[in-house]
Amino acid sequence: MPYATPISLADLRERLADRWEGVPFWDVDDANDALNETLLWWNLMTGVWRRRETIPLAKLAMDYALSSSLTYPLRVELNGRPLTPGTIFSLDYTRPGWRGWQTDTGGDVPRRVETWAPVSLMEIVVVPKPIVDADLGTLVIDGVCDTPQLALDTDLLELDEGWLVPLLNFSLHLAAYKLGGPRWRTTIPFRTDFFAAAAEQNIALQRSQLFRTYAGLDLGKLQRPRGGQGQDAPGAPAGSGEGSDAAAQPADQEQG
């Protein structure tokens, strides 16, 4: 996290206040709510606030609950050896009967714990079940922790300076929802910027077509060669070819 500096809630609020006119519509609670909700969205999309947790591996146990402060896991190690990440879907469709697998099952079943997969945000499975003492050890789980929520003006948040502008602008956008109308609509592009910044941090978001649309990343129509003649590069002067067709604009422009 380069250039990360602790920043207090009061400082964040002051910088947010720079972005609006201090009329009575806005109060401290509005600003705090918008900032804290922004942090929730950021952690949901990027998993940036992380923590490590250790859980002892138990004989014949496949399911492990994470503590309430670890919202979801990102990687799992067993005795210093990284386990292969999977999903329940892939286990079901590639390894039928995996719920009954044990390290002594034999055949194609691995003889040591090899794979982990998320059951839900707060539970994982490891496959196969350990059966002998030699298989046991400690699971080390690197996961996303609860999102920091700032309550006191002196509460500090460690934040990359480069994220500050999209985060503050998104907070402004959330807070402006109460206004509705043109003043709120003016801030809608800030949401697009925020989602694009999140997609930079988390490549998994870019695989979702829905997310790419809202983040203004669905530029396929602009980038694909279309018809040979008169092909414009994105950003070329309007009317110089097919690429400047208005229909090929990013889909997010009409959001909201």
Place this chain on the structure above:
Amino acid sequence: MAFRGTDVLSKLQGRLIEPRDGGASWPSELWTPQEVHRYLHEQQVRVLRETGCLISIAWLGLTVPGTTVVDLPEDCLQVVRIGWQRTTDLKHFEIPPADLFEADMARSGWITESQSFPIAYSIGEADDVPNQRGDLNRLRLIGSCTDPGIIEVWYVALPAPLADQGNPVLDAIAAADILTVPDVAMPAVLWGTLEQQTAKVARGADQPRASYAREMRTIAIESIQIILRGWEA
């Protein structure tokens, strides 16, 4: 960390230019405390059901050979997956969902034939009359099995109600108003509730903001789903 219902209600009040008091009053009279409280609970149920972000696992006990109907856990909101484990050799089988019509089409003799493990399961068709809606809390195993085994159910549990919906103010203050969803899922609940409020067919109806709240909810749901399916390359 999970959020308190009263805190989320205060956030909603802030978004809708109402004084913040934990959802105890809505002076605009566009909504009542009870209905907003119910919206919030409904949205929690919706988020849990759509994302499966919290799954409970239960073992339904030993089934003797020939068992075809089993009660599901009382708090079962949605079944995610059913497995059956033979007790003699601990071999595990995933049991797919089907209805009785599908079973008839796939294997016409399934009622009289027996096999070592169930071939499918059906919910809501536990009565003896095929294709009549039965008890939704009962699971019917399709195919009479000859071996003893236990049934494993992965399910989404119904969240605890935030408070007595007849008197949300007192109950919320009395505690027990913690949201069931993890904190990262709170935006989906918040925006779903905002959608419900701004889409109410009443003086407060606000189509642009309702549509926008729906978009935000959709994005939050998608983000949770990405987490749950996004580990593999």
